[in-house]
Amino acid sequence: MHKIEDYNTLPILNIANYLNLFINTSNKTTCFLHKEKNPSLSFNTALNYWHCFGCGAGGTVIDLVIKYKGYSFIQACQWLDKNFAKFNNNDIQNKNRNIENKFNTSIEKKIYTNTNKKIYKWIINNLKLSDEAFKYLNKQRKLKTNIIEQLKIADIKQTDTFFKKAIERWGIKKLVNAGLIKIDRDNDRKKLRFIWRDNVIIFPFYDEQEEIVYLQARRISNLQPKYINLYNVQPQLYNLNILNRLKAGDRLCICEGVIDAITLYQYNYNSIGVPGVFNFNKNWIEKFIKYQIYIVPDNDIAGINFADGMNKLFMENGKLITLIKLPISRKDANDYFAHFSN
Ligand SMILES: [Zn+2]
Structure with a gap:
């Protein structure tokens, strides 16, 4: 159980959103306590309260939950506890620390280089979309033909042949840096592993300069994992x-x-x-x-x-x-x- 102030300082718009109230750009919504055409329930985000100019109802975060859900005071606090506990308890600090740690390790990952961009572009330019992959995107996922073409989605069927071609063009080291080849050490013997080994659909990621900075693969088969990220490269x-x-x-x-x-x-x-x-x-x-x-x-x-x-x-x-x-x-x-x- 928390202090009442803890609940009432939860951001009221987020609570209202969570309750599925549709709030317009002037922070107003139609009042849920009566029928009306024009929204008269208004949220004051600076002071964190709500007020309906139609019926006069209003109050704090807890009052909103009581009125909307038909709860008692205790039930409203319990509901807020259940759904927004992390805003109040110590977990928030631990969670922050976790995000921080993840973030730091991802910095250590290789930041994509210009060579990577050239390799990704070369890959997309050298691939086509097979009928099977098109069928998956269009029939199963209902993506439209023009969108599939516009986003340059492609697929690789013969991954071994493709990687052979890529090694000839770029060399192993560059492909390793681009996250496409993984080196496994097996009793001091180096073993090259391509990150894609069966039929995969490739989605190119464009940045604000319209350059390809990342590739993500989706297996067509039901093998896990369904999505394959580049190895040791920061996802974009x-x-x-x-x-x-x-x-x-x-x-x-x-x-x-x-x-x-x-x-x-x-x-x-x-x-x-x-x-x-x-x-x-x-x-x-x-x-x-x-x-x-x-x-x-x-x-x-x-x-x-x-x-x-x-x-x-x-x-x-x-x-x-x-x-x-x-x-x-x-x-x-x-x-x-x-x-x-x-
Ligand atoms: Zn009202």
Whole structure:
């Protein structure tokens, strides 16, 4: 049990978002206590309270939960405890430390070089999209043909042949630095291992200069892991070049995976994919501060952690974001839209 002040200093807009209240850009929503056309329930973010100019209801964070959920005072505190415990207890410091540690180790990872960019570009230019891979993207994941072409998605069928060709062109050392070859030591004998060994779809990641700075692979078979990242190379943001087309105040969706980002993008939602909250470089936050940020997490435990982590990172930078909750029956943004396009 925490002090009442602890609950009432939780950011009220985030609590309201969490309760699925749709809040407009002037921090108003239609009152949930009565029917109305125009929003008269207003949130004061500076003083952290809410007030409805229609019916006069209002109050603190706890009052909002009591009224919205029909809870008693104790139940409202318990609900806040359950859902927002990490804002108040000591875990917050431990969690910070964990993020810090992950961040430090990722700095040690090789930062991509100009040679890497040339290699990634060469790979994409030397690949095509097979019928099988197209079928997976188009029929199963419902991605549109023009989007698949525009994003230069390709696949590799004969990985051994492809790597042989790549070694001839670039040499082993450069491919190791680019995270495409792993060297395993087996009784003092070096063994080269290609990171892709069966049919994989390759997604190129473009940066704001429209250069390819990362590649992520998705296996077509059901073998695990489904997604293969480059070895020892800092993962990047997917679809980052979209920022070139946005202006301050525009909406930007942030989701967990490449395919979700593409799905939102093809339905005209500006979106980028992040490589998981632990691979999220804190310096990236400043790229997003000027947009209206919507987090679209997957409907699973990892998604909840992702949303919490992103929410916290943005809040530490004084930025309020909106969490989008998909219907419980849909597992992610791709599943949500694929369902409607059937
Ligand atoms: Zn009201």
